[in-house]
Amino acid sequence: MTDPDFYDLDGDGIIDTMMSLDENSLTYGYDTDHDGIFDTFLQEADNDGDGYAETLTRMMDYDADGNPDYSHSLVDLDMDGDAEMVVTSHSGKPDSDVMSYSEIFIDHDGDHQYDEAYRVENVDSDNDGLADTVRIWTDTDGSGFHGEPELYALEDLTSGFMPDGPEYSPVAASAVGANFDADKAEPDMVSGSPKESMEHWEFQGPTSRCAIYAQKFVIADLTGKDIPVEEMVEVAVENGWFVDDPHNGGTMTLNTDKMLDYYGIEHDMVFDADIDSLEKALNNGEGVIVSIDSNQVWNDKPNDIFSPDTASDHAVQVIGIDRTDPANPMVVLNDSGHPEGCGELVPLEMFENAWSAGDRQMIVCRA
Secondary structure, three states: OOEEEEEOOOOOOOOOOOEEOOEEEEEEEEEOOOOOOOOOEEEEOOOOOOOOEEEEEEEEOOOOOOOOOOEOOOOOOOOOOOOOOOEEEOOOOOOOOEEEEEEEOOOOOOOOOOOEEEEEEEEEOOOOOOOOEEEEEEOOOOOOOOOOOEEEHHOOOOOOOOOOOOOOOOOOOOOOOOOOOHOOOHHHHOOOOHHHHHHHHOOOOOOOOOOHHHHHHHHHHHHHOOOOOHHHHHHHHHHHEEEOOOOOOOOOOOOOHHHHHHHOOEEEEOOOOHHHHHHHHHHOOOOOEEEHHHHHHHHHOOOOOOOOOOOOOOEEEEEEOOOOOOOOOOEEEEEOOOOOOOEEEEEHHHHHHHHOOOOOEEEEEEE
């Protein structure tokens, strides 16, 4: 591997980008939150040395410890320009015996639906801080990972598989245009306080300010303070947390809570979150911001895990979950990116798919 090259792309005198080239891969690294540590990596890899880069990988180091906490790889197995395998890997969660886990989805017939999938967990069964056991679930009929896994001693496996996220399937219809109506909801079946939170919604217009607005909504919810968006934009741009360009601007993942820091809002940013923890936060009266794939919600784009276009690109405030109709639960959003995004209702399955397009990032905020 050659020594990496370093660059200061924004001209502020601080190195923010690196590039490394070796015989089989090209890797870019970015310090997206300007803390002096590279946290985001993009890699093109030619695994078999034939001159064709068949693997595209994005890696994130959320806790700045030098080790990736999440990676997402698209693999073109037959070199036709289309991915046939998706591999995601995650670090384990605190207070769990799972040290790390992965998900592998394989599309054999090119229809962009998986035909074979594996969930693999590396487990510390004796609590000595080291993984010693591997649990593997297999799904060959699209029904998900059910039943008991196969167990292996770690030393018996020379290569690993890894675990499942939500069920991946397209949803029938977009919910945009449907909005929460407190008069039609059963209060005991609604998490959060969507009616009150909807009072703080604003439309961002043709800007890239979704994360700014999501933080603005939460701050107004928790404190009652209506901070002018232009003030927030000025602060975010000045500190390098946001690029105010409607076409090539926006907020990087690890900067989506910086305005909360600035205005003194206590919060936690977590990844690989789930609906249970999100709903618990709503029931506790906490503010919630998540990143989603806007195309799935706005344009009814199928959840195509084999497409590089399926990625989280939009921040929204989650203000409730409405289970008035238990067969069709709805997630309620304050979505600044859509002109009808005030109390936007999104089917739970659609929301989970759109949320899973990244690494299920969630920011939980407290007054």
